[in-house]
Amino acid sequence: MSETQTLARPSRATEMIRSNARALYPLLSLLLIGLAWQLGVVLFEPAPYLLPSPASVFTVIVAQFETLLYHTGITAFETTLAFLLSIVVAVPLAFAIARYRWCENMVYPLLVMSQAIPKVALAPLVIVWLGFGLGTKVMIGVLVAFFPVVVSTVVGLKSVPQDMVHLGRSMGLSEAEIFRKIYLPASLPSIFGGLKVCITLAVVGAVVGEFVGADRGLGYLILLASGQLQTALMFAALFFLVIIGVVSFALVQWAERALMPWHSSVRQDAA
Amino acid sequence: MGKSISIDRVGKTYGTLEALSPTSFDIAEGEFVSIVGPSGCGKSTLLRLIAGLDLASRGTVAIAGRTVDKPETDVGIVFQRPVLLDWRSVIDNVMIQAEARRLPREAYLQRSRELLKAAGLDGFETAYPHQLSGGMSQRVSVCRALVHDPSLLLMDEPFGALDALTRDQMMIDLQKLWLRSRPTVLFVTHSVQEAVFLSDRIIVMAPRPGRVDATLTVDLPRPRRLAMRGAPAFNRLVDDILARFQRMGVLSDDADQTEEAERAPVQ
Numbered sequence A: 001m002s003e004t005q006t007l008a009r010p011s012r013a014t015e016m017i018r019s020n021a022r023a024l025y026p027l028l029s030l031l032l033i034g035l036a037w038q039l040g041v042v043l044f045e046p047a048p049y050l051l052p053s054p055a056s057v058f059t060v061i062v063a064q065f066e067t068l069l070y071h072t073g074i075t076a077f078e079t080t081l082a083f084l085l086s087i088v089v090a091v092p093l094a095f096a097i098a099r100y101r102w103c104e105n106m107v108y109p110l111l112v113m114s115q116a117i118p119k120v121a122l123a124p125l126v127i128v129w130l131g132f133g134l135g136t137k138v139m140i141g142v143l144v145a146f147f148p149v150v151v152s153t154v155v156g157l158k159s160v161p162q163d164m165v166h167l168g169r170s171m172g173l174s175e176a177e178i179f180r181k182i183y184l185p186a187s188l189p190s191i192f193g194g195l196k197v198c199i200t201l202a203v204v205g206a207v208v209g210e211f212v213g214a215d216r217g218l219g220y221l222i223l224l225a226s227g228q229l230q231t232a233l234m235f236a237a238l239f240f241l242v243i244i245g246v247v248s249f250a251l252v253q254w255a256e257r258a259l260m261p262w263h264s265s266v267r268q269d270a271a
Numbered sequence B: 001m002g003k004s005i006s007i008d009r010v011g012k013t014y015g016t017l018e019a020l021s022p023t024s025f026d027i028a029e030g031e032f033v034s035i036v037g038p039s040g041c042g043k044s045t046l047l048r049l050i051a052g053l054d055l056a057s058r059g060t061v062a063i064a065g066r067t068v069d070k071p072e073t074d075v076g077i078v079f080q081r082p083v084l085l086d087w088r089s090v091i092d093n094v095m096i097q098a099e100a101r102r103l104p105r106e107a108y109l110q111r112s113r114e115l116l117k118a119a120g121l122d123g124f125e126t127a128y129p130h131q132l133s134g135g136m137s138q139r140v141s142v143c144r145a146l147v148h149d150p151s152l153l154l155m156d157e158p159f160g161a162l163d164a165l166t167r168d169q170m171m172i173d174l175q176k177l178w179l180r181s182r183p184t185v186l187f188v189t190h191s192v193q194e195a196v197f198l199s200d201r202i203i204v205m206a207p208r209p210g211r212v213d214a215t216l217t218v219d220l221p222r223p224r225r226l227a228m229r230g231a232p233a234f235n236r237l238v239d240d241i242l243a244r245f246q247r248m249g250v251l252s253d254d255a256d257q258t259e260e261a262e263r264a265p266v267q
């Protein structure tokens, strides 16, 4: 039967080689930039506090590896909490907005207006309220990051086809079951779109929180290094910040693949 | 055995648009009734009202004597589009009926497989909707409507996306199934031949605003065979319905035989 053919997947080995090859390209461009950077430093010899060479940044990373790791852990922890709390706040809020007209009319415009406030400007206020502890960083992270999740979840819920809901009703599903078996899975692709933005913003929020008041975390380390003109250390901290961003984004993407292998944004054949 | 349906001056308006002007008809227990009519005449709207998925603007729908005021659940619906759940495999899309109704899993798994096989979907049980063609998706949705043996079947152009051969096969299978368990069937179609082949009665609808133009009784013996489609009695009915469409102005013949059609006997 020819139709069964279309179900066959490319073998695992070819798939792995292909995805590894794709991962090589950005690494290659990074390597080239590093080389150009090193060459520029060797040729023009800028003051080290202006532009340290990649080699000296690497030396700092090796020498202060444990300190860097400690601060990275702090920032990663704050980011994770902010991300999770954003979901806990945003998803139920989005459901209320999509489900109840009065909620949409009352809450949604306020929410949209509130986004006009630069959240960074709120940071000092949060410090007044929550002090200098973990709460402040997480709170700022949530303030910065939760809005895209609300928007994308509302869009997802509202675009569930009417017939699909009708199908659920005609099968005698309760409202809760219709939510769980139809609305939630049907809007998952949209929700994940929001979560990908959310995770990158959560990192921003955590660092902003550390800038305004902290005694640990990569944001704090960057400020500290800046004050002492230890530019190589700043670059090292930035490097670890990039790693947090990339790894956390990859984790969200991995969760997306694991939860919805059926969706076209995830499928190989739809790439 | 199916339930009777009684539609009493049911109308539906969307805003200012009258989708269905007050309509009345009755369907007996276990009757097979088709609805034919031009696009936009309110066929899908009517099905939604009967299923209790939409509220009538006026009039009442009653199923087995009980007024419909909430979604009917002893029903199998084939929507105009397949409406498969993308995140469920083919077999799970059919099995959601059993799940929702808390029917024994093993027995219904078996039945789902048989239905899928009869619909020519053998070997696709674990495929996902994105791996199916349009016609295959529609067949899955037909299986989903049948799996729990509902006493009322509402089918909105279930064979619309199928090729002529598969269509004929599905028609035969549907007749067989109907003869066996005798549900009440309301079957919307664009194919006049299909309507005549399957139905006890045919409701012909006219557009703008949607209303019943005529109700025709099909007095052909059952079980009907495909070859019957050439028979004079069969063709008379088909021609009669087409003539009605011509008069409505939704069908025009090149040779313009409207005059002639108007003189043709009406049953």
Ligand SMILES: Nc1ncnc2c1ncn2[C@@H]1O[C@H](COP(=O)(O)OP(=O)(O)OP(=O)(O)O)[C@@H](O)[C@H]1O
Pocket (backbone or CB within 6 Å): B014, B017, B018, B019, B037, B038, B039, B040, B041, B042, B043, B044, B045, B046, B080, B210
């Ligand atoms: N939810 C809705 N809101 C507003 N108007 C609607 C809605 N559903 C249907 N209509 C209108 O009601 C009329 C009848 O629509 P309906 O879908 O019942 O037609 P139909 O006979 O099923 O047509 P088709 O054969 O093309 O499927 C159309 O004019 C359509 O624009």
Ligand SMILES: [Mg+2]
Pocket (backbone or CB within 6 Å): B043, B044, B045, B080, B156
């Ligand atoms: Mg329709």
